Amino acid sequence: MTTPDTLIPTDSQAAPPFDPDKAEAFAGSLLATLNAGGLSLMISIGHRTHLFDVLADLHPATSQEVADATYLQERYVREWLNAMTVGRIVNYDPASQTYHLPTEHAAFLTRAAKADNIASIFQHIASLGLVEDAIVRCFLAGGGVPYAEFTRFHAVMAEDSGQTVVAALEDQILPIVPGLVDRLKAGIDVLDVGCGSGRALNKLAQLFPASRLVGYDISEDTIAIATNEAQAAGLTNVRFQVKDAAQIDEVERYDLITSFDAVHDQARPNEVLRKIYTALRPEGGVYLMQDIRASSQVQNNLDHPMAPFLYTISCMHCMTVSLAEGGMGLGTMWGREQAMEMLAEVGFQQVELKELPHDIVNDYYVIRKGVIRKGGA
Known part of the structure; x- marks a missing residue:
């Protein structure tokens, strides 16, 4: 039977020395997971509001143009587009202040992708929350x-x-x-x-x-x-x-x-x-x-x-x-x-x-x- 004493390492079972490089790498992976969690919610919203579907058919467009095309509120669309930008999902041109969804990304984010549409699965994250x-x-x-x-x-x-x-x-x-x-x-x-x-x-x-x-x-x-x-x-x-x-x-x-x-x-x-x-x-x-x-x-x-x-x-x-x-x-x-x-x-x-x-x-x-x-x- 396992007792509390058996859980205490002896000298021969001593824990390995703390590895700061391994710890830093793990902290970095946790931050990546945190960011991915945030993007998961944004991708779910993008699917539910048809933003990905509309972006796939638009030339580079401003946040107002995207909002007009989707009949959504510009301020929310702009914040969502910025999340997509820093998440490397949408491309942004600061000179023209326009956003564009690459066709290679649209192939996995739109309803037109059918069975390859991974965006729909992200809805589970919010629903489980x-x-x-x-x-x-x-x-x-x-x-x-x-x-x-x-x-x-x-x-x-x-x-x-x-x-x-x-x-x-x-x-x-x-x-x-x-x-x-x-x-x-x-x-x-x-x-x-x-x-x-x-x-x-x-x-x-x-x-x-x-x-x-x-x-x-x-x-x-x-x-x-x-x-x-x-x-x-x-x-x-x-x-x-x-x-x-x-x-x-x-x-x-x-x-x-x-x-x-x-x-x-x-x-x-x-x-x-x-x-x-x-x-x-x-x-x-x-x-x-x-x-x-x-x-x-x-x-x-x-x-x-x-x-x-x-x-x-x-x-x-x-x-x-x-x-x-x-x-x-x-x-x-x-x-x-x-x-x-x-x-x-x-x-x-x-x-x-x-x-x-x-x-x-x-x-x-x-x-x-x-x-x-x-x-x-």
């Missing part, structure tokens, strides 16, 4: 922060998934399962677990009118959005229902079950996977699971390009919403190893792991419980 006080209370008292307290997180997630999932469904995601597109065209039964606002499922309903689609989500608000959008589009082959994924009670009902970034934040993900296994048809049934590309071991994520951000998302959303329900609190970075282990525990034995070039954040698991027949799903 809204629950910081509640998270701190959890550090002190335990428990978690429920979904209801996240006022913007799920809207941001819907926009993010629109870029990475919905836009890539037809050309990149569905083709990773051989024969699946043809089966969807012919007509099969589909369930999306944790469907959120239903963007992916409504897209599938439009693409494949012969298939019958169902979406389950625990949030009444997102199910209402999904239902309204389906009705507005005149879709009659899709329906949405408020349901806890751990309470799915169907048996061998679906040919295709999907979950997009929806397993790791469940209260009882093991039970959700078990219910999915039961609901999937054994003959030709496919479970397509998108989830975070990471290792279950932190030391293996040191070179992950988005690891600090994803662990932050985990601590301040995915882990805590699970703990709020008395759940396992797996967190965003549960990783491939734990995912494979949990899939095997519920009975899935045939799992193929796929990566897509447009998506550096997620893995795609093609999972079956029935016999794989040559040339089809």
